[in-house]
Amino acid sequence: MKRFEYFDVTADIGFIAYGNTLNEAFENAGLAIFNIISDTSGIDSKIAKSFEITSEDEVSLLYDYLEELLFYHEIDFMLFSDFSVNISKTDKGYNLKATINGEAIDWDKHERKSEIKAITFHMMDVKKTEHYELRAIVDL
Amino acid sequence: MAIKDEIKKVRDNVYEIPGSYNKKMRASGRFYIDDESFDALEEGAVQQIVNVACLPGIQRYSIGLPDIHFGYGFPIGGVAAFSLRNGIVSPGGVGFDINCGVRLIKSNLTLEDVEDNLDELTEKLFKNIPSGVGSKGRIRLDENEINDVLDYGAEWAVNNGYGWPEDLEVLEENGRMEDADSSIVSDKAKKRGIPQLGSLGSGNHFLEIQIVDEIYNEEVADVFGLKKGMIVIMIHSGSRGCGHQVCSDYLRIMDKAYKKYKINLDDRQLACAPLDSKEAQNYIQAMAAAANYAWANRQMMTHWVRETFEDVLGKSAKDMEMDIVYDVAHNIVKMETHKVYNREEDLLVHRKGATRAFGPGREEIPEKYRAVGQPVLIPGTMGTASYVLHGTDIAMEETFGSTAHGAGRVLSRSKAKKDFSADEITEDMEKRGIRIKATSKNVIAEEAPGAYKDVDSVVRVSDSTGIAKLVAKVKPLAVTKG
Numbered sequence: 001m002k003r004f005e006y007f008d009v010t011a012d013i014g015f016i017a018y019g020n021t022l023n024e025a026f027e028n029a030g031l032a033i034f035n036i037i038s039d040t041s042g043i044d045s046k047i048a049k050s051f052e053i054t055s056e057d058e059v060s061l062l063y064d065y066l067e068e069l070l071f072y073h074e075i076d077f078m079l080f081s082d083f084s085v086n087i088s089k090t091d092k093g094y095n096l097k098a099t100i101n102g103e104a105i106d107w108d109k110h111e112r113k114s115e116i117k118a119i120t121f122h123m124m125d126v127k128k129t130e131h132y133e134l135r136a137i138v139d140l
Numbered sequence: 141m142a143i144k145d146e147i148k149k150v151r152d153n154v155y156e157i158p159g160s161y162n163k164k165m166r167a168s169g170r171f172y173i174d175d176e177s178f179d180a181l182e183e184g185a186v187q188q189i190v191n192v193a194c195l196p197g198i199q200r201y202s203i204g205l206p207d208i209h210f211g212y213g214f215p216i217g218g219v220a221a222f223s224l225r226n227g228i229v230s231p232g233g234v235g236f237d238i239n240c241g242v243r244l245i246k247s248n249l250t251l252e253d254v255e256d257n258l259d260e261l262t263e264k265l266f267k268n269i270p271s272g273v274g275s276k277g278r279i280r281l282d283e284n285e286i287n288d289v290l291d292y293g294a295e296w297a298v299n300n301g302y303g304w305p306e307d308l309e310v311l312e313e314n315g316r317m318e319d320a321d322s323s324i325v326s327d328k329a330k331k332r333g334i335p336q337l338g339s340l341g342s343g344n345h346f347l348e349i350q351i352v353d354e355i356y357n358e359e360v361a362d363v364f365g366l367k368k369g370m371i372v373i374m375i376h377s378g379s380r381g382c383g384h385q386v387c388s389d390y391l392r393i394m395d396k397a398y399k400k401y402k403i404n405l406d407d408r409q410l411a412c413a414p415l416d417s418k419e420a421q422n423y424i425q426a427m428a429a430a431a432n433y434a435w436a437n438r439q440m441m442t443h444w445v446r447e448t449f450e451d452v453l454g455k456s457a458k459d460m461e462m463d464i465v466y467d468v469a470h471n472i473v474k475m476e477t478h479k480v481y482n483r484e485e486d487l488l489v490h491r492k493g494a495t496r497a498f499g500p501g502r503e504e505i506p507e508k509y510r511a512v513g514q515p516v517l518i519p520g521t522m523g524t525a526s527y528v529l530h531g532t533d534i535a536m537e538e539t540f541g542s543t544a545h546g547a548g549r550v551l552s553r554s555k556a557k558k559d560f561s562a563d564e565i566t567e568d569m570e571k572r573g574i575r576i577k578a579t580s581k582n583v584i585a586e587e588a589p590g591a592y593k594d595v596d597s598v599v600r601v602s603d604s605t606g607i608a609k610l611v612a613k614v615k616p617l618a619v620t621k622g
Binding site for chain 1: 209210212216236237272273274276328331332334335336341342343381384385387388391392395408409548549550551552553554555579580582583586622
């Protein structure tokens with residue numbers, strides 16, 4: 001199974017992330033995000049960041065999670081390539097705990113691709129068939 | 141029947157979709173677009189004009205401007221005005237890059253004065269004004285300072301040594317919206333804003349050294365201080381991660397609000413709240429704060445542009461008369477007075493990918509320009525011309541004083557990268573005497589001029605329909621991009 005793939009949107013870019021579990025699909029969505037910004041194969045896991053979020057439904061959880069990744073990228077000036085996600089269902093929705101690994105941006109070492117302005121709700125989807133499929137479009 | 145078949149031609153380059161098209165529409169839709177663009181117009185963008193026309197309290201028309209294209213929720217290149225009594229505000233009607241905008245700086249220099257120094261100017265501008273993904277501004281604010289930036293905008297910048305007091309007179313809103321309240325802005329938005337203040341950004345944002353190539357209206361050009369052959373500088377940039385975060389924060393808040401207030405929406409991305417609600421008032425104050433951030437940002441970059449010219453050319457910026465011509469916001473929501481069926485009404489006007497184009501006499505226009513209408517700045521794409529127009533009475537009558545904002549993308553980034561190579565583009569631009577400096581080859585290929593709609597046709601339609609009239613054409617000599 002592919003971990004993620006991109007699809008074309010005129011002004012921006014979209015991706016579908018796959019996973020046998022919801023956790024794995026979210027982890028692969030993290031890879032999809034950082035392969036838009038850089039090439040994750042060139043990012044070493046040196047520093048870990050952890051965060052926790054709660055959201056009312058699966059789509060909102062995906063939105064909030066991706067936003068959180070951008071937040072750590074921008075404020076800590078880091079790129080990430082290794083994602084560990086643990087999602088649990090609660091009475092009010094979903095809880096997500098994540099540990100993400102990466103390193104400080106060094107544009108002499110890391111490939112410089114695109115800046116992501118924001119995550120959009122456009123066509124955003126969390127689908128379960130025999131595996132999980134997450135769909136998102138980001139604003140560049 | 142396809143939605144486009146319902147559209148009727150009103151006059152040359154103006155089309156209308158009647159409010160009777162569907163029962164939920166509270167206004168008609170209008171498009172200012174030429175026949176060729178109309179044929180190419182996506183059904184999705186037409187549907188978005190209709191969706192916006194269904195929102196509570198919308199006045200007169202849901203408007204598509206000459207560069208209209210599909211956006212998220214609201215189309216890009218669109219204007220929608222809402223009544224203060226029963227209207228709404230929507231972050232989707234402004235977009236992620238709050239107060240993305242354009243600034244034009246003039247000079248008394250000619251090509252002869254800069255020709256031998258253009259390479260050095262380009263290199264140093266690129267170095268002195270941070271740009272590109274993962275770039276930091278040159279200064280690091282503390283938490284109190286970011287609040288001042290959000291509350292006072294360009295005024296903060298000038299008070300801190302970035303630029304001249306008279307600069308403020310020629311910025312839309314004088315570079316500061318008084319509704320702004322930094323205490324409403326989330327910590328996340330502030331944290332994203334702190335390291336990025338004083339940076340250009342990425343994608344279609346640019347800083348260019350340009351030359352005035354053609355004057356269409358001598359009288360108005362004279363009022364704006366523009367002459368053929370003059371060297372000018374254009375900055376296209378926005379509110380960076382700070383504004384993006386404010387938009388994201390409020391998309392989530394409004395997503396809950398529209399359900400709470402039982403507003404019926406066809407698309408979740410139109411999420412909005414009634415103007416008298418707490419959610420709406422908070423968004424307006426946070427949006428204004430992000431808009432102020434963008435004005436401070438462009439003001440700081442102006443200062444560094446002047447410093448760079450001083451350093452390279454060995455003259456003072458005052459001696460080079462590097463005054464700001466004007467600064468426009470093209471993603472913003474504002475309270476304005478407009479005529480609705482012969483009555484003056486206070487409205488909340490959303491402009492998403494739209495430039496204010498107020499006509500003669502409006503008091504919002506700096507006094508020295510008031511008699512001819514405000515300067516309207518429409519940027520082209522990398523390597524193409526940009527334009528200066530002026531606002532008109534027709535814009536006041538028909539489009540809530542608005543026109544287009546630029547050239548919309550027509551090819552995706554991956555298609556652009558397949559079709560164009562960075563080396564070929566650079567070579568082609570060099571042949572035409574244009575220098576380019578970018579953070580990566582990726583951005584040059586992705587931003588290929590061929591990936592965008594032709595800006596010339598966008599301004600032609602604006603001019604021919606009268607919603608903003610041509611004043612001058614400027615051509616790039618040097619481009620720096622993130």
